[in-house]
Amino acid sequence: MSTRLPIGVFDSGVGGLTVLRALQRALPGESFLYLGDTARLPYGTKSPGTIARYAMQAARVLVDRGIDSLVVACNTASAVALDDLRAALPELEVTGVVEPGAAAAVASSKGGAIGVIGTESTIRGGAYAHAIARLSPGARVVGLPCPLFVALAEEGWTEGPIPEAVAHAYLDPIKDGIDTLVLGCTHFPLLAAAIAATVGPRVTIVDSAATTAERVRAALERRGHTQAPDGATRSTVLLATDGRERFARVGSRFLGIDLVPDAVELVDL
Amino acid sequence: MSTRLPIGVFDSGVGGLTVLRALQRALPGESFLYLGDTARLPYGTKSPGTIARYAMQAARVLVDRGIDSLVVACNTASAVALDDLRAALPELEVTGVVEPGAAAAVASSKGGAIGVIGTESTIRGGAYAHAIARLSPGARVVGLPCPLFVALAEEGWTEGPIPEAVAHAYLDPIKDGIDTLVLGCTHFPLLAAAIAATVGPRVTIVDSAATTAERVRAALERRGHTQAPDGATRSTVLLATDGRERFARVGSRFLGIDLVPDAVELVDL
Numbered sequence: 001m002s003t004r005l006p007i008g009v010f011d012s013g014v015g016g017l018t019v020l021r022a023l024q025r026a027l028p029g030e031s032f033l034y035l036g037d038t039a040r041l042p043y044g045t046k047s048p049g050t051i052a053r054y055a056m057q058a059a060r061v062l063v064d065r066g067i068d069s070l071v072v073a074c075n076t077a078s079a080v081a082l083d084d085l086r087a088a089l090p091e092l093e094v095t096g097v098v099e100p101g102a103a104a105a106v107a108s109s110k111g112g113a114i115g116v117i118g119t120e121s122t123i124r125g126g127a128y129a130h131a132i133a134r135l136s137p138g139a140r141v142v143g144l145p146c147p148l149f150v151a152l153a154e155e156g157w158t159e160g161p162i163p164e165a166v167a168h169a170y171l172d173p174i175k176d177g178i179d180t181l182v183l184g185c186t187h188f189p190l191l192a193a194a195i196a197a198t199v200g201p202r203v204t205i206v207d208s209a210a211t212t213a214e215r216v217r218a219a220l221e222r223r224g225h226t227q228a229p230d231g232a233t234r235s236t237v238l239l240a241t242d243g244r245e246r247f248a249r250v251g252s253r254f255l256g257i258d259l260v261p262d263a264v265e266l267v268d269l
Numbered sequence: 270m271s272t273r274l275p276i277g278v279f280d281s282g283v284g285g286l287t288v289l290r291a292l293q294r295a296l297p298g299e300s301f302l303y304l305g306d307t308a309r310l311p312y313g314t315k316s317p318g319t320i321a322r323y324a325m326q327a328a329r330v331l332v333d334r335g336i337d338s339l340v341v342a343c344n345t346a347s348a349v350a351l352d353d354l355r356a357a358l359p360e361l362e363v364t365g366v367v368e369p370g371a372a373a374a375v376a377s378s379k380g381g382a383i384g385v386i387g388t389e390s391t392i393r394g395g396a397y398a399h400a401i402a403r404l405s406p407g408a409r410v411v412g413l414p415c416p417l418f419v420a421l422a423e424e425g426w427t428e429g430p431i432p433e434a435v436a437h438a439y440l441d442p443i444k445d446g447i448d449t450l451v452l453g454c455t456h457f458p459l460l461a462a463a464i465a466a467t468v469g470p471r472v473t474i475v476d477s478a479a480t481t482a483e484r485v486r487a488a489l490e491r492r493g494h495t496q497a498p499d500g501a502t503r504s505t506v507l508l509a510t511d512g513r514e515r516f517a518r519v520g521s522r523f524l525g526i527d528l529v530p531d532a533v534e535l536v537d538l
Contacts, residue, residue, distance in 0.1 A: 038314065039314070041314065045307065045308070045310065045511065045512060046308070047308075147420055147424060148417075148421070148424055148426070150420070151420035152417070154416065155416060155417055157417070157438070162431070162434050162435060162438060165430060165431050165434060242314065242316070246389070
């Protein structure tokens with residue numbers, strides 16, 4: 001077998017680790033190189049020019065270390081910087097999280113009534129609404145910022161009466177008018193159980209992380225990659241631009257394994 | 270009467286508007302110039318050198334417009350940059366939020382068991398614990414990060430079962446061991462009712478915003494300022510480095526009056 005380069009993944013922080021986790025599940029034979037730009041988060045409140053510049057710097061760190069393809073596991077950067085990244089890195093397959101989530105929502109929605117939840121900047125920016133409209137011009141999209149979900153996920157309060165009460169407060173007003181709900185924020189898969197219990201079985205939950213991982217798997221297959229054989233050496237390397245201790249502590253919940261600060265390498269952008 | 274320059278107030282975002290509100294109450298005859306560095310928030314995750322540089326740039330904008338004195342209404346900048354600001358601006362009275370809150374806690378605590386709640390960076394940085402230890406070396410300080418309170422305040426969910434459940438989850442484990450609780454984050458005065466109901470009447474709540482405003486009032490009096498007469502022209506000018514719409518919308522809750530985006534002036538640092 002040939003030596004395969006890792007798949008590069010970047011996010012503004014730890015949220016993209018849910019995308020990395022989905023990628024590890026979908027592609028168990030691959031190696032990964034993850035960068036969380038924790039020194040400069042959040043991207044969502046910054047101008048498009050700044051976000052594009054930060055995304056390019058992050059991508060360059062991964063490209064310089066050698067990657068097979070690039071996953072932009074950050075909703076803000078996916079919405080703002082994907083075209084710039086593809087133009088600057090024509091040799092690389094670049095996948096964002098918005099378009100796979102939008103495509104999965106359109107495929108799942110029978111009535112064309114799609115809810116999208118995310119951070120305030122993602123929802124106000126309208127990236128999912130635009131992506132859904134491109135794929136299905138007749139779809140009705142209800143966008144709802146759910147910033148408390150981010151805080152709950154980072155705090156690790158993902159089960160019990162508090163996340164359930166928050167989910168009801170956010171979702172009760174919209175759940176009867178939708179048949180599909182997109183988790184349009186990398187933090188939200190941690191709250192999937194509370195969200196699903198609130199909207200009920202009539203509403204299909206679309207997880208952008210999982211659909212993005214499927215998209216990357218399909219792209220690798222299209223390029224003729226075969227799954228690495230069992231027992232092949234594979235690795236996941238984690239980079240952050242600040243706060244290894246917090247990255248390890250909060251990131252453990254997102255990645256689903258216990259991380260120690262020494263497992264996170266600090267890099268300067 | 271002489272024309273008096275406004276009091277300058279700066280914060281990384283809208284949280285400091287609770288300090289501005291307390292200042293307006295304590296000093297109804299004064300004018301104020303407020304700057305929220307919304308483009309670069311949060312300060313709490315940045316390095317001390319970067320925070321000091323940002324704080325100096327923010328202070329310079331206010332000084333260039335003309336201010337009578339400066340209030341650093343940001344816990345992170347108060348903890349990290351106060352000495353640098355005082356050294357660079359020796360002609361100006363500079364007041365932070367940490368030391369007044371610590372002093373009020375020491376004054377109120379009978380048993381010397383003081384709880385401090387704030388953001389993760391404020392609590393882990395230990396600024397309140399150090400300030401309390403300087404004033405009362407025997408005091409026992411319990412620091413507790415309460416990041417959900419920030420999200421609740423920004424979302425405007427300050428009353429009802431959700432903030433009450435969050436307050437119980439955070440404070441029930443510490444409330445029996447303290448006699449005083451410092452609200453060590455500019456967002457927390459919005460949740461004072463839920464916090465007070467949770468810890469009960471045995472625990473004295475110290476609001477850093479109110480104690481800072483008292484400190485500024487006392488300093489003005491020491492310098493021989495008298496309250497401006499009723500009917501004197503007074504104004505509050507609001508500056509932000511990004512996001513006037515969000516600043517006005519979220520800031521309205523913090524300042525306690527309805528703001529429109531046009532009331533916020535964008536400045537570049």
